[in-house]
Amino acid sequence: MKVRTRFAPSPTGYMHIGNLRTALYEYLIAKAAGGDFILRIEDTDQKRYVEGATEIIYNTLKTVGMNWDEGPDIGGNFGPYVQSERKPIYAEYAHKLVELGGAHYCFCSKSEADEEKNEELNIKFKDPCKLIPLEEAKKRVAAGEPYVIRQNINKKGKSKYHDEVYGDIEIDYDELDEGVLLKSDGFPTYNFANVVDDHLMEITHVVRGNEYISSTPKYNLIYEDFGWEHPHYVHVPPVMKDAQHKLSKRNGDASFQDLVAKGYLPEAIINYIALLGWNPGTEEEIFSLDDLKKIFTVERLNRSPAIFDITKLTWMNGCYIRALSPEKFHKLASPYYQGMPLGVDQEALSRALHPRVETLGQIAEQTDFIRQLPDYSLDLYTNKKMKTDANIAKEVMPAIKEILSAQQDWSNDALFESLKALAEKLGVKNGQVLYPARIALSGKETTPGGATELAVILGKEESLRRIDAALAKL
């Protein structure tokens, strides 16, 4: 039997990291077995629908390379793949379930049901409508009376099932709620739609957050009532913001889009989240999506929650950036060079930046001095290790100006040789020339490159202009 998994997000306009990780595991389980990965949109809650949200889902999956084999946009043999378009299917199966004794019609209003419940005393809603004879209930439905369809939990004792991650789970049937399966607006709840769709779409492995562990017995009951075989279950632990809180939209925690906007590479994000709750059993940790397809196994999935650590993701992103070819890095960095002065050597700038940024977003702060020389303090010229200060800068700066003005070959090596020779001629340490030159060129304590690299980046004209400014300042 072909392995089939599905990613079934609801279109709320936000691709959260935990969801993306679930999608990744679903994708990997299918692809590791040569199976199919299906995309299904769960939009049964009309109140929560967000315009454009499905595009975010499509774009995210495409960006990371998780291509689906069936879905709303490309179709497939088990469509439609949008739940709101499957409304008649759920109604049909819900009424069928009533006939099979797995559910009943309920005419209570929402408030009536709420009143009967008492959470403190742990009293569950006992639906009086369950006692209405089926024939009578059907007449009331036919007469147009508003109704919902509720599940029947008639079994006693313990429900047992096996989870691929958590092992054997046992839950008492008394704990289960006789929840609504078909709402009064005719839409199914998740509790019903997921079972019907997963069965009809022949999903073999249901992968979802572990908050569903305790309601899974209810779904199994539905499978049983229909005489269907239930799928393999793979419940995964949540991705946390800290020890107490899940990553959530409400807290403004980073979504996939946010991370990309900050200059994280999709490949790095995927690599990092794959390792949040899963490990390959070796000490390697850099994996492409294709690598993961080859080595992923559910056995190595973890049971405990994992805290999302942006610091480690940042490190990993740095690894991916450094692994880029110089050309590719330059291409990715270029958008951040908008509005740079004309004389700036952008390729030299990219070479300097490449090993120095861990996210593309860091380019802005690293290059701010290029657009405009900061109004720096003379204290910057003081460096103990280099044995320099403003006085020494004042002494060497005219000579630096002279050398640079006469310099023909504006390459890094040539500039370095010239300045080194100058230091020797003046009888000072190399650093006593190079350090003041770097401060004069940048006005910053730390820069992406040394004095000569900055000179190359800025170009001769701008470099000399800055040396002059330093002369005036000193």
Next chain:
RNA sequence: GGUCCCAUCGUCUAAUGGUUAGGACAUCACCCUUUCACGGUGGUAAUAUGGGUUCGAAUCCCGUUGGGAUCACCA
């Protein structure tokens, strides 16, 4: 509160009865060096807790503590 789940360095994790409890990030120190990075070397740092079982427990069992989930006409 009932039920279910979870528990190894600060963080992600390895070790499926026998290891000086391993790796990675972070952190610290040193080296390299034209500032800062990159790179290299080394260090600090963990089995929540109490009982059992066993020659031997991070690992198996029970309790405790701590945390999370669930108990919607949300998914």
